[in-house]
Amino acid sequence: MLKAVLKVKPSPKEILEERGELAVQAEEVLRQNDMGGWTRAAPGLYPHQWSWDSAFIAIGLAHLDVRRAARELRTLFAHQWRTGKVPHIVFNPKTPPKSYYPGAEHWACAAASPDAPPAPPYTSCLTQPPVHAIAASRIWEAAGRESEEGLSSTRDFLHGIYPRLFAWHRYLLTYRDPEESGLVTIYHPWGSGTDNSPRWDAALAAVEVGELPPYPRYDLQHVTDSSQRPTNGYYDRYLWLVKLIKEAGCDERTIYRSHPFLVKDVLSSAILVAANEALLKIAEVIGAPDEDRELIAGWAERGRRGLDACWDADLKLCLDYDLRADKPLRVRTVAGFAPLIAGGQDPDRVEALLGVLDSPVFAEHPGSRWSLPPSTSPEELRFHPRSYWRGPTWPVINWLLWWSLLRAGNVERAERLRRVSLEPLASGGFGEYFDPYTGEPLGSTSQSWTAAVALDWLVG
Numbered sequence: 001m002l003k004a005v006l007k008v009k010p011s012p013k014e015i016l017e018e019r020g021e022l023a024v025q026a027e028e029v030l031r032q033n034d035m036g037g038w039t040r041a042a043p044g045l046y047p048h049q050w051s052w053d054s055a056f057i058a059i060g061l062a063h064l065d066v067r068r069a070a071r072e073l074r075t076l077f078a079h080q081w082r083t084g085k086v087p088h089i090v091f092n093p094k095t096p097p098k099s100y101y102p103g104a105e106h107w108a109c110a111a112a113s114p115d116a117p118p119a120p121p122y123t124s125c126l127t128q129p130p131v132h133a134i135a136a137s138r139i140w141e142a143a144g145r146e147s148e149e150g151l152s153s154t155r156d157f158l159h160g161i162y163p164r165l166f167a168w169h170r171y172l173l174t175y176r177d178p179e180e181s182g183l184v185t186i187y188h189p190w191g192s193g194t195d196n197s198p199r200w201d202a203a204l205a206a207v208e209v210g211e212l213p214p215y216p217r218y219d220l221q222h223v224t225d226s227s228q229r230p231t232n233g234y235y236d237r238y239l240w241l242v243k244l245i246k247e248a249g250c251d252e253r254t255i256y257r258s259h260p261f262l263v264k265d266v267l268s269s270a271i272l273v274a275a276n277e278a279l280l281k282i283a284e285v286i287g288a289p290d291e292d293r294e295l296i297a298g299w300a301e302r303g304r305r306g307l308d309a310c311w312d313a314d315l316k317l318c319l320d321y322d323l324r325a326d327k328p329l330r331v332r333t334v335a336g337f338a339p340l341i342a343g344g345q346d347p348d349r350v351e352a353l354l355g356v357l358d359s360p361v362f363a364e365h366p367g368s369r370w371s372l373p374p375s376t377s378p379e380e381l382r383f384h385p386r387s388y389w390r391g392p393t394w395p396v397i398n399w400l401l402w403w404s405l406l407r408a409g410n411v412e413r414a415e416r417l418r419r420v421s422l423e424p425l426a427s428g429g430f431g432e433y434f435d436p437y438t439g440e441p442l443g444s445t446s447q448s449w450t451a452a453v454a455l456d457w458l459v460g
């Protein structure tokens with residue numbers, strides 16, 4: 001087998017040296033992308049602050065400097081909307097023109113909505129998966145290993161960020177879940193963070209795209225071949241949806257009534273359950289009122305029930321739900337492991353999920369270079385090994401699965417995943433994603449969140 005041929009076992013000393021070197025390199029990537037109080041997602045392709053990237057970045061930074069890690073989240077939450085929404089991008093006004101499209105001028109949210117921050121730096125109007133409370137609680141854990149001073153500054157940070165995190169989760173469980181299903185609704189594939197995943201193909205196919213002015217694809221300048229990025233056909237749909245959201249004044253109720261893309265996203269929903277558990281811990285540290293804690297515990301419970309309702313017993317995975325077509329979106333992607341990420345599952349469900357994870361449908365596909373889950377199962381017709389979220393393996397997703405296994409008490413399986421997850425980085429650097437067959441790093445280089453999760457794996 002290819003896997004066996006490629007693996008010449010290094011000695012324990014070599015492993016330690018290599019790991020030490022990798023941690024130094026990861027720290028260097030975060031340093032280079034540090035813009036002061038926030039970190040750009042990547043040097044060329046993503047020159048702004050992205051919401052869930054920042055949360056992962058804070059998890060890595062916590063091992064270098066808990067104050068700087070806290071600042072990463074504080075900067076992001078300084079741009080929270082009046083509704084509690086945390087925007088998916090905070091645009092850096094100092095970025096040279098023609099760096100990223102669509103940028104702040106295209107979104108023009110402040111003009112479209114009275115709920116948006118009125119002054120620059122402007123933001124987008126979408127959201128991304130809510131990893132932030134998880135990051136804040138990891139910063140608290142890291143502070144516990146520090147001096148009394150680090151601990152007390154982090155306690156102050158938790159006091160400041162708690163009401164903002166609370167408002168963020170409440171936004172997701174109200175505006176984004178008027179049905180009270182426990183599941184988060186997204187209006188755009190960008191809201192899922194797994195943009196061109198085949199998860200969204202059927203729902204996007206039903207969107208009728210109208211007249212669009214020509215637009216640039218600056219993203220294609222930053223990859224070695226355009227197959228790594230979404231096609232123009234997908235971009236047409238993305239920009240059409242942006243246009244409709246702006247026309248609705250970014251108003252959630254109007255969007256809910258008229259928008260053609262309205263989907264319950266199981267990955268975001270599962271992350272929200274785990275984030276609510278983290279928020280409960282923070283509530284305890286800062287002594288938040290009992291009513292808050294009851295509410296948060298109820299949100300987590302509701303989320304678990306929602307995910308239960310999305311369980312597909314044949315595929316043994318969780319499925320997203322298309323509210324417009326009123327049916328599940330039946331594709332095998334890493335989002336299907338949502339219950340594992342939510343945590344608190346009964347042992348049979350965990351066993352079923354691990355059975356799929358460790359099968360040829362995902363991590364043990366015979367063509368794979370490493371035992372890592374591809375973002376889309378190679379058994380899916382729409383799988384593509386090099387195209388963004390349609391097949392490559394993503395370090396941040398592997399981090400989520402690793403962390404979930406640890407929480408579930410499956411230390412041995414978690415450790416195996418941690419060790420294998422470092423292999424692509426040791427051989428290919430801090431790529432955005434990796435070809436599961438060849439191991440080639442793809443997309444952006446020096447991607448901040450890849451470096452951040454590597455640090456957490458190596459130093460944490």
Ligand code: 2M8
Pocket residue numbers: 041046050051052053088128190192193194195219
């Ligand atoms: C990718 O998404 C952006 C749009 O938000 C893009 O392709 O331009 C996704 O991988 C997303 O999950 C990530 O947060 C972002 C920055 O790393 O890039």
